[in-house]
Amino acid sequence: MTHGYKELAAVLRDGIQRGDYPPDTTLPKQADLAAEYGVNIKTVRNAVALLESEGLVTPVRRRGTVVRSRPPMRRLGIERYAKSNWKYGDRVAFAADREASGQSWTPTDQTQTVERVHAPSRVAQALGIEPDAEVYARARTMRQDGTPTHTLTSYYRVEDVDGTPLVDPTPGPAGRGGGFAVLTLQGLEPDQITETLTARMPRPDEAAMLELPGGEPVMVLQRTTRTKEGRVVEYAEGVHAASRFAWTYTFEMPD
Incomplete structure (x- = not known):
């Protein structure tokens, strides 16, 4: 079970870096993440906000939280x-x-x-x-x-x-x-x-x-x-x- 938002952000960050969430795909819905990791919606929002501040994801209207492409x-x-x-x-x-x-x-x-x-x-x-x-x-x-x-x-x-x-x-x-x-x-x-x-x-x-x-x-x-x-x-x-x-x-x- 994941507790703090920083801990959840670390899990999601690792998933992005491993390719579990490829560029230009969306993360699971926040309610689904909350259920999967046993946390409340606020924790998920804070974790996603942290990933956004790192430039890893960006919210896109009508799509959700999109993993950013980072072409070298x-x-x-x-x-x-x-x-x-x-x-x-x-x-x-x-x-x-x-x-x-x-x-x-x-x-x-x-x-x-x-x-x-x-x-x-x-x-x-x-x-x-x-x-x-x-x-x-x-x-x-x-x-x-x-x-x-x-x-x-x-x-x-x-x-x-x-x-x-x-x-x-x-x-x-x-x-x-x-x-x-x-x-x-x-x-x-x-x-x-x-x-x-x-x-x-x-x-x-x-x-x-x-x-x-x-x-x-x-x-x-x-x-x-x-x-x-x-x-x-x-x-x-x-x-x-x-x-x-x-x-x-x-x-x-x-x-």
Whole structure:
């Protein structure tokens, strides 16, 4: 007999991890779980709420408590930015991640909006421009099989990208090779990237955009892209659903 909700949650969690409850199937009805484990409905509700906070299940109206699919998406490190992908080919970074994970992709998996905005202070500082100067903000949402995986907003100096495919809001990458190829044609070839990752709980708008269940955190990416000469040509911020990605880095150890 199971007594506390944490104990019941542990039993159900083990069942999910063993595959007793496969992804996209529903857990038994709460009344059935209560009867099976000799607990009251409140205990079952608390156990399910705990699993929901861990991102293992999510309540779906008219279906019940659905076991979440957790497809392993490898989010590559330095390999995703290889120049062979975008300078000599047409594979952008998010496509490299999909292919490394054995998953398909189409250009329309990336939607976007482009607008001229006054640079927030952190953006102005990153780009080395005057506070409140105008920049182009290129906001993208990436989806996999219709489900959003992450957002990414890139900021550029107006003079660097005005009139280029980077300011075209058409869904998909900015032409062959994406944004880095466009910058290269502008004489601003990306050569060095700094990425900073932090974790936090999502804001309400982020949870809605990414269709996150209650309790799931996000991984926040800050990316600064420079030319060989050290000029910053892009500053980007991304918000990733934490359960959708495994962050993988392979690199040579410095002397």
